[in-house]
Amino acid sequence: MLKIWSMKQKQQQDEAATAGSKKKKVTAAQLRVQKDLADLSLGSTMKLSFPNPDDIMNFNFTIEPDEGIYKGGKFLFDFKINQNFPHEPPKVKCTQTLYHPNIDIEGNVCLNVLREDWKPVLNLNAVMVGLQFLFLEPNASDPLNKEAAEDLKINREGFKRNVRAAMGGGTVKGRTYDRVLK
Amino acid sequence: MAEVLESSQPIGSMDSRAKWKYLDNILTRTGPFTDEDFPCGEGAIESLSRAKVLVIGAGGLGCEILKNLALSGFQDIHVIDMDTIDVSNLNRQFLFRHADVGKYKADVAAKFVEKRVKGVKITPYCGKIQDKDEEYYMQFSLIVCGLDSIEARRWINATLVSMFDDTDSDSLKPLIDGGTEGFKGQARVILPTITSCIECQLDMHAPRAAVPLCTLATIPRQPQHCIEWAHIIAWEEERKDITLDTDDSEHITWLFQKALKRAQEFNIAGVTYSMTQGVVKNIIPAIASTNAIIAASSCNEAFKIATGGSNPFLGTPGADNYMMYTGDDSIYTYTFEHEKKPDCPVCGNLARPLKVDQRFTLEEFLDGLAERPESQLKKPSIRTEGKSLYYQSPPSLEEQTRPNLFKKLNELVEEGEEVVITDPAIPGQFKYKLRFS
Numbered sequence A: 001m002l003k004i005w006s007m008k009q010k011q012q013q014d015e016a017a018t019a020g021s022k023k024k025k026v027t028a029a030q031l032r033v034q035k036d037l038a039d040l041s042l043g044s045t046m047k048l049s050f051p052n053p054d055d056i057m058n059f060n061f062t063i064e065p066d067e068g069i070y071k072g073g074k075f076l077f078d079f080k081i082n083q084n085f086p087h088e089p090p091k092v093k094c095t096q097t098l099y100h101p102n103i104d105i106e107g108n109v110c111l112n113v114l115r116e117d118w119k120p121v122l123n124l125n126a127v128m129v130g131l132q133f134l135f136l137e138p139n140a141s142d143p144l145n146k147e148a149a150e151d152l153k154i155n156r157e158g159f160k161r162n163v164r165a166a167m168g169g170g171t172v173k174g175r176t177y178d179r180v181l182k
Numbered sequence B: 001m002a003e004v005l006e007s008s009q010p011i012g013s014m015d016s017r018a019k020w021k022y023l024d025n026i027l028t029r030t031g032p033f034t035d036e037d038f039p040c041g042e043g044a045i046e047s048l049s050r051a052k053v054l055v056i057g058a059g060g061l062g063c064e065i066l067k068n069l070a071l072s073g074f075q076d077i078h079v080i081d082m083d084t085i086d087v088s089n090l091n092r093q094f095l096f097r098h099a100d101v102g103k104y105k106a107d108v109a110a111k112f113v114e115k116r117v118k119g120v121k122i123t124p125y126c127g128k129i130q131d132k133d134e135e136y137y138m139q140f141s142l143i144v145c146g147l148d149s150i151e152a153r154r155w156i157n158a159t160l161v162s163m164f165d166d167t168d169s170d171s172l173k174p175l176i177d178g179g180t181e182g183f184k185g186q187a188r189v190i191l192p193t194i195t196s197c198i199e200c201q202l203d204m205h206a207p208r209a210a211v212p213l214c215t216l217a218t219i220p221r222q223p224q225h226c227i228e229w230a231h232i233i234a235w236e237e238e239r240k241d242i243t244l245d246t247d248d249s250e251h252i253t254w255l256f257q258k259a260l261k262r263a264q265e266f267n268i269a270g271v272t273y274s275m276t277q278g279v280v281k282n283i284i285p286a287i288a289s290t291n292a293i294i295a296a297s298s299c300n301e302a303f304k305i306a307t308g309g310s311n312p313f314l315g316t317p318g319a320d321n322y323m324m325y326t327g328d329d330s331i332y333t334y335t336f337e338h339e340k341k342p343d344c345p346v347c348g349n350l351a352r353p354l355k356v357d358q359r360f361t362l363e364e365f366l367d368g369l370a371e372r373p374e375s376q377l378k379k380p381s382i383r384t385e386g387k388s389l390y391y392q393s394p395p396s397l398e399e400q401t402r403p404n405l406f407k408k409l410n411e412l413v414e415e416g417e418e419v420v421i422t423d424p425a426i427p428g429q430f431k432y433k434l435r436f437s
């Protein structure tokens, strides 16, 4: 009896010890994301949404350009930030099939601050503004969708027509794109 | 513990001290730089033999560090490593033999050094540093890191900083961090909350050199570009549903075949299986001599700290704390003081206990904080590790977290849990451990 009692006490102590030590602390990566969220200045064309508001490391990001070739569209991205942020950049993917020279049909994005030019001093705002810039000024020199890049380089008017067709859910050169009009 | 050590190694006994003759030359004499408090002689010998030191990592650096510490007179060493020995480690991780392949590094390294250096006790733990709690780390006098992961370094740094309690001098655990990358390396000493910490120094780690995605996708020029393409683009396209495991030889073979085919299309030579493995796992060629130099420097600092000021060590308040070595530029080293960042997310502001009425709503709590002269909050956002309590921005998150403002603290936060508050008006952050009343 006495033995069971002391075992029980021991167990309670152990539980108390683990409860105390398992109390997790906010990580440096979470803290940095929290600061970055407070520092966002995105205007009305960009929005974030959080499927799980307790998890600020994973969220959706929407761009609705109000000028340029892609005006009228609504473009969706998925942000995944890991515990090595800001040493590592966020992982960003477009969740739609777009006709865009710098975004491939898997949703990979060629944006310098997402890879080769990422630095820990950059923040989420810089990434988001960079993404929006891709819709205002798509560029043919960083091609991920080679056909779209060729079109843009050779025939800008034709490229614009293709963008409109693709954004409406149409087919360009045999590939059907997602309808992304608002 | 101390009794055991004393009986096997009587301090001051001529017999057992004979092998430490050269060490004792340093420990029993003062020099031009020794501290006036240096416990020259028996005091220094005793504090060295009683120091309990933790080595994190038993790889390239770890093997050197364990050997150096044991041969410097440390007698109670613990070592953590989660990895097992791979045949490719054997060229430089000299505590391992071919027959050890597949065994845990920490186990084999501990046994090897114990066998070769009589009187030293090495306690291995084969697992992750995250398995252990503050109580475990509290037992050590100092910690020496030989890690290759920045994430692990950030974790141990944040843990040691948060353990610091200014009413308990025992809670200050010096962290000596060695790191190498090819011909380059660094040794630095972190005295939590006193010197700058690893998080303050995060920008000293060059981010992994990356090639623009469009280069990989359209105009690969090097064999590595073809491998990166297979890794980032082809895998996602063709095997999206399978999680890439870089230790799975079938996965590496698949990437290798893909990369090889692409290299042939672009007339690029040089893609091999081992290069594929190297690129995918981000392996930077390890150089044994760099490890030796950095480990020597790290252990020298450990020795100076453990002997109670035999000489000024890196990280002595107000002095240099960071030594970098650039072996590809002759044998250049540069030592400097990396300054603490006042807004560092880890050491900028430590969690302080805060007594609050648990029936307060979150809004009442935040209003109360705003009135405290120290905080001067204007637009605070607040979270715990697991919960977003209230965010001012972006608007969607503000809306989602707004209902929490009207909940009572005890519905949102556990007793003793840490909350972190940031505000655009303040550069750092406030951390509090809530104590309910």
Ligand SMILES: [Zn+2]
Pocket: B196, B197, B198, B199, B200, B201, B340, B341, B344, B345, B346, B347, B348
């Ligand atoms: Zn710091």
